[in-house]
Amino acid sequence: MIITPAEPHDVTKLLAFREEAAAWLRDLGSDQWSRPYPADKLLATIEADTVFMLRDGHTTAGTITLTPVAEAGLWTGDELTEPSMFVNKLTIAREYAGQDLGGRLLDWAGDRAHRAGARWLRLDAWTTNEALQRYYLAHGFTHIRTVCEGAAVNGGPRVSGWLAQRAARSAGHGFTDRTPVPERLRFAA
Numbered sequence: 001m002i003i004t005p006a007e008p009h010d011v012t013k014l015l016a017f018r019e020e021a022a023a024w025l026r027d028l029g030s031d032q033w034s035r036p037y038p039a040d041k042l043l044a045t046i047e048a049d050t051v052f053m054l055r056d057g058h059t060t061a062g063t064i065t066l067t068p069v070a071e072a073g074l075w076t077g078d079e080l081t082e083p084s085m086f087v088n089k090l091t092i093a094r095e096y097a098g099q100d101l102g103g104r105l106l107d108w109a110g111d112r113a114h115r116a117g118a119r120w121l122r123l124d125a126w127t128t129n130e131a132l133q134r135y136y137l138a139h140g141f142t143h144i145r146t147v148c149e150g151a152a153v154n155g156g157p158r159v160s161g162w163l164a165q166r167a168a169r170s171a172g173h174g175f176t177d178r179t180p181v182p183e184r185l186r187f188a189a
Helices: 008-027 039-047 101-115 130-138
Strands: 002-005 051-056 059-067 084-092 120-125 142-146 162-167
Touching (some): 008 039, 008 059, 008 084, 039 051, 084 101, 120 130
Antiparallel strands (some): 002 051, 059 084, 120 162, 142 162
């Protein structure tokens, strides 16, 4: 499998991934991703070169967003002085479920963050999705705290404030990486 930067035409696939994941989560009793995500905000993240696609031939198996920019209101001022990269919107196509591609994408993200000079790979997860929280804990993340105050990026109250981190580190992930070399974080040593 190959990991590449997302391109503007991938917006349609990314929105479909989100809808597929929301339906699956709804069947599990979760309201995660039940609010539509604005296509223009998704396109802006693609244009910022922070969205990556996992491709299996002509099929897209998954996606991850990896950015040096933290969502406002989640991390403390002291935490924001630490070189970090942030995972968002990790999604695996249901037909690829059960292969730990998400875990391997987290390893890829941690490796990329490490190469950019980050100390931490951080994320925020849905506050009521305990299965997802356990998933991240099982993949080496440590829960920092849960933030419920504030608003969500796509409107309404904050729903994704379960904060976790793990050390950014060199890691094997098994993907063919066709992404550009990451830029060094501005405050990295």
